[in-house]
Amino acid sequence: MTGALSPEPVVSLRLDRIQYGAHTALHDVVLDVRPGEIVGVAGHVGAGKTTLALAAAGLLGGAVPARITGTVRFSARGWPPASFVFASPWTQLTELGGTVEEEVAVGPENQGLTSGIIRARVDGAMGAAGASPLATRVPRTLSGGEMQRVALASALALDAPLVVLDEPTAQLDPSSARRIAASIRALAASGRAIILVEQNLDLLAELASRVVVLADGAPLATGDPRALLERWPPLDARLGTTTAVAERNAPTYRAPLVVTDDAPGLVIEGLVAGYAGRDVLLGVDTVVPRGAVCAWLGENGAGKTTLARAVVGLVPTHAGTMRVAGAVLDGLPVELRARLVGLVFQDPSRQLFARRVIDEAAFGPRALGESRTGALAMAREALAIVGLEGLHQVNPGDLVPQLQRRLAIAAAMAARPPLLILDEPTAGQDAAGRAWIVRALEQQRSRGAGVVITHDLTFAGRVCDFAVTIARGRVSLSRSDVPFGAAD
Amino acid sequence: MRRTPDVVGLGRAFVCYVAVRTSSSHSLPTLALALIPRAVALNLALGALAAALKLPVYLDSVGTIFVAVLAGPVAGMLTGAVSNAVLGILYSPQLFAFIPVAVVIGALAGWAARLGAFRSVVGAAIAGVAIGLAAALTSVPIVIHLFGGLTPSGTGIITIALRMVFGMSLTHAAQVAALSTDVIDKPLSCVLVALLITRLPARLTERLRTSPA
Amino acid sequence: MSALEHWNPLTPLAAATFLVVAAYAAPQPAGAIASFAVALGGAWVLGVGRRVSALALAVALPTSALLLTMDALVPGAPGIATHILALGPVRLDVTAVRVAMLIAAQLGAAIAAMGWVVVGVAPRRLTRALAARGLPAWAAYVLVASLEAVPEARRHAVEVMDAQRCRGLNTGGGIVGRVRALLPLAGPLSVSLVSESEERALALDARGFRPRSRRGTLTPIADPRAERVTRALLWWSSAAVLAWRIAVAWRGSAS
Incomplete structure (x- = not known):
């Protein structure tokens, strides 16, 4: 999107510094996310990805005692300003719902809405996240992949214009990960602004319209996902590159094993x-x-x-x-x-x-x-x-x-x-x-x-x-x- | 690895926040609230572990004491109350009657922690004796008024034995019987909590050591 | 399927409260006996009779049996007692039997009455009904989440035990060894208690949870006028019985 025609950003981050105690987790981040855009965030472990995600969702400073220098501005006035999906499928349940649809309803219930509106939000969100068939199941009996769909539905039920996902597929098998990816794409198409933190670079290269690569708590590069992630040698060795590029440049086929021993492991x-x-x-x-x-x-x-x-x-x-x-x-x-x-x-x-x-x-x-x-x-x-x-x-x-x-x-x-x-x-x-x-x-x-x-x-x-x-x-x-x- | 701070999880910072926030004000932040269900579960899990290890103690107040030490007496009392309420709902309503005992345990553990008792094993053991005494003394009036002096358990049989052998009054016998279990269980629970607290992530223990409250 | 599921959960709660108050504060032994009969009979009518009877009798019977045993074995004050049984040193006097029966009736009544709620009403529904009457969000959360966390507790304990045994931890052997095994077993449970709580708290924040706010509800619980009137009667009757008991106690201590 070009600057002149772009709509107003849903979230505007101007972060000089974020500290936990004496430790600086993130600094010098400037990022605007607009409707329909999927902004990918990549980086090595400990690069500050989660901090960026939490800051962009307005979740720092509340339960997380971080010191923020800078501003985070949201275009929408509602609370919470973003739908947030965490990596771990189970611990992001509020436990307030005995069934999947009750769990999905927790967000709108917290917003103090009336039953009719809550019902509409729940049905809409479960549809968008592919969780409708799970409506009457007991959350703690679900598989990781099902649970993550419920988590996405629960987040979407808040009806926020911004969706932030922090490694949503990290603990899923490939087919469950693909379902989540498809939902993310559909959400962007429907006009939500999306921030997607991922360790899976293949997924980022495929989905993101723009990617921010973090290293040691600061942006290393921002731009086209393919240009940044499909690079050899990688932009950051700790981060690595996509599977295809890695395979092409550093084939991983092993020499066939010669079994010389008749006492097997x-x-x-x-x-x-x-x-x-x-x-x-x-x-x-x-x-x-x-x-x-x-x-x-x-x-x-x-x-x-x-x-x-x-x-x-x-x-x-x-x-x-x-x-x-x-x-x-x-x-x-x-x-x-x-x-x-x-x-x-x-x-x-x-x-x-x-x-x-x-x-x-x-x-x-x-x-x-x-x-x-x-x-x-x-x-x-x-x-x-x-x-x-x-x-x-x-x-x-x-x-x-x-x-x-x-x-x-x-x-x-x-x-x-x-x-x-x-x-x-x-x-x-x-x-x-x-x-x-x-x-x-x-x-x-x-x-x-x-x-x-x-x-x-x-x-x-x-x-x-x-x-x-x-x-x-x-x-x-x-x-x-x-x-x-x-x-x- | 390059530098330690890079690899330190940001999550641990929250815990300091609970410890400070709840001890300085009476409002319970979301984190303290979220601790309580986990602590109730810890009460049950440790009760199950004690049984699995065939130990002659209950250890079913460890979660209550743990939260009281981390987040103060209010959170401790709430954990105790909810713990017994949940047990009452899941197993038998008679356990509702002992909610006051669990509340006393949570409150005393929280106050003892503010006095610094849980900074050493010895301090924790002394706090445990006091908590055991208080727990026993709280439970006796409940046992006498609601159950006629005996509960159908080991304690009830000890009460009868004490009356037969030493000719004690019902109240005395019930008190001694209650003490006989609580005075072993609670010090062991408190010592366990003191040891567990030292194993929590470093930033939290530092915070607990430097702040008297 | 219990008839209780169609009512507003606060109605059985009010009824149970009234029965407990009657069992302990109304004139005895009539109060306890009547309350026991109503609580147990009511449970059968409401379709939760089997489990409620089991709960009530599992406490009332052994307690009264143990009380009788004690009275029989422990010599009472000589002279005043009217023995109904005397076999060598084993004596049972009439007052002791009366007391044991009264305690059994009171315990049975209280447990059966609370059993209506505990067995017949889903805790989440009760919490929702209480929330509609102003129970703050934090209290509802603590209760419901604790009930939810309990089934996980046993599973976590087993997982930790499995993991540590795979590392060579011996959970059998002498008492010293078994006490020592406590730390590697309780350690992961307490550390994950804290880290999991952090994640849950953040998840609550992310869904806009505020401890003091009034929440909406997906499925409101009906509260017909008849039930509201019944409840009001039950609450006022409970208060009246309690007031009467306090007045009697007051006069007794004054004279």
Whole structure:
């Protein structure tokens, strides 16, 4: 749009400086967003993207005690001035609604509207977000993808002219992410102004009409998304580039694995397992050779995570056998399998408890009987592998989620288990973070075997020797090469 | 990593805000409100953990004490009340009768925290003894007036035993019986909270250490 | 499906309050017995009889049984008691039996009456009805969100236990070891309590939630005139019974 013809901006940001305590999170941002425009925001982890999003939605200074120097001006007078969608599907529920449509109604209810108007807003918003079929469901029983649609509907029900989305697809599988993307496009077409923060550069390049790249708390560049994001070498190495460009310039095909060893890392034969009368795994046979890293692919709910949980002993098994590095797992209690298998769960916040990063990483070796000095040495080594060696004294709770995930990987690797399983390790990671996780898995090869449960095929292609697809409780497809970069 | 501040989550800053805001004024900001349901859940989760670990304590006030220490006595009292109300709704209405006990626990923990009791394990243990005493003394009149002096539980059987063996009056026996559980449970809960608080993100603990209120 | 779902939730609440007041403050034992009969009978009429009876009897029966046991085992004041049972050291006197029966009736009445609300009325509906009568948004939030958070609590505890056992934490063994295991288990729960609360608070802000404001509602709850009149009668009757009890107590202490 050209300046003379453009309508008035929906939001006008003139931010000199935003500080949390003594820490400056963002400075020198000038940004106007107009109706129908999708402004993408990209940047490495810690670049200030979320701060920018919160500021643009008028959410700083209230619950978030930030000091803002500068102005944020909204064209509309209503409150709240923006519809906001967060990354985490579940914690953005207000819990005030017992059903999906009640949850969607919370915003307009807060605005003190009458029942008739609330009903119209709810129906409209659920339609626009593709959440109408979920209307009578109980929110906490939804999948991540469904939940994120409900979150979008709940935000839209506020009827604000501005929609701000902070990594809305970070925790979704590819098909759910595409649905959200389609809704975003339709919203822009209907005249809303949109600010989209994304770690998924492919999505940004496809959707955004303009992109702001942040680095170290300030804009590095603003302009055409393709020009900025499809650049080689990347504008910012930590941020990376789109999948296609990365594949063209730095192909990630791995040399075929030469299996020289007849004691495989992981062997699963005829595994039947599940919870309370309902078997999820219906006869799984798979092998991960020693020195190899394998990807477990498949739709959500196909049984990938259940398989990982069965390996560590958290799911009752009814038939079959499992061996890691020659040792039989069957019948071993969970805490003894910890010597053989390190599992990093999707949500690292379920395990972090120590006062310092170094103690967190040393917990596993300590629990397995290492001396304190020995455990600390192992922890230091593991932290160095994932690039956290400078943060030994920091409280794990002070880390951003992406670093918490790397800490959890280090904590699992510290005890040097011959098998390491990572469940969705790249969610929300930038290029730099992914590179550290690749490094950790490379290290794991020399110690035994690795498994990655992922939707991120580019990542899988970069680090895995082969992939198996799990569907309906079985290994349905085994491939010696991962279809890198291909849309799934 | 280059510099620590880059990687420190902005979210932690909120917590300082609750600690300061709620201790300086009586209004509860949204964050303190959002803490309460989570604390009610923590009461239940720790009760379940104590049972799973087969520990001879309840630990079902840890969430209440935790919020009282973080966000002050008002939030603590509210957490206690809501916690028992929710249990009453979900399990049995008789638990409504013990709402005052939970409120006393929340209030005392909040006041003890303002006096700095939760800055050390010893202080927390002493606060726990006081809270246990107060909890027992609050529950006894409820047990006597509404239940005739006995609840169908371990405490009720201890009460009968005390009367038989030592010839105590009903009130005395009920008091001693109530104390016998609360005086172990509450100090352990308080010590646990003190340890948990030190594990919270650094900026918050600094704030708690530097501000007496 | 209970008949209660068609009423304004405040009506059963007022009725339950009246029954509790009657059980404890009306002339005894008539008040307690009548209230018990109405509360339990009413529960069956309203279609929640089975669960309400279970709740009421689960407390009233063991409590009165335990009271009788105590009275039988603990020697009372000699001379004044009229024993209805005397087997060696085991004696039961008439007053003790009367007291135990009264307590059972009062507990049964109170729990059955509150059971109407607890079993028959969805907490969210009750909260909405209270909000329509001026309950502030923050109070409604705290109650409803807490009920919502409880089913999650157990799941979180299990997830943390799973995660830490996968890292080698032993949750069995001696008492010292089990107490030590508390910290790695309670730690992630308390840290995520704080971080999750931050996210929830921000989400509330983002939806324009204001703790003191009056909110609208998607589905208003009907409040017919007949129910309003019934409620007014019930509230005034409760107040009258309480006033009578206070007056009696006053005169008793004055003389």
